[in-house]
Amino acid sequence: MEFLQEILSAAGADTLRAFTVVPGFGGYFKGVKGVTEFSPGKIVLAVGDMRVSVEGENLTVGRYFMGDMFISGVISSVCIL
Incomplete structure (x- = not known):
């Protein structure tokens, strides 16, 4: 994880x-505050x-634990709204 943090910081x-x-x-997903929409085809997360x-x-x-969430399934896209 240190390598990932180094890349993100840079x-x-x-x-x-x-x-x-x-x-x-x-x-x-890190920093998750909640889920605003949920279905087997789409999950919308509140992140900050x-x-x-x-x-x-x-x-x-x-x-889901302390802002960290694992979503299983076949993810085809991630978009920031």
């Missing part, structure tokens, strides 16, 4: 609000003052 990104997607498996839309197939919330 890019001027906020390391507390980041995500990683593993094709065909799911994604890890932004909304992040995760679209795909068979999406489920795998785990």
Whole structure:
């Protein structure tokens, strides 16, 4: 994780609000405050003052703890709204 934090810092990104997607498996999202929309094809997350839309197939919330969320399923797109 130190390498990821180094890359995000160099890019001027906020390391507390980041995500990683593993094709065909799911994604890890940091800084999640809540879920504003949920269906098997779309999950919208409240992340700071932004909304992040995760679209795909068979999406489920795998785990959520202290702002970190794992979404399982086949993620086809992630958009900041």
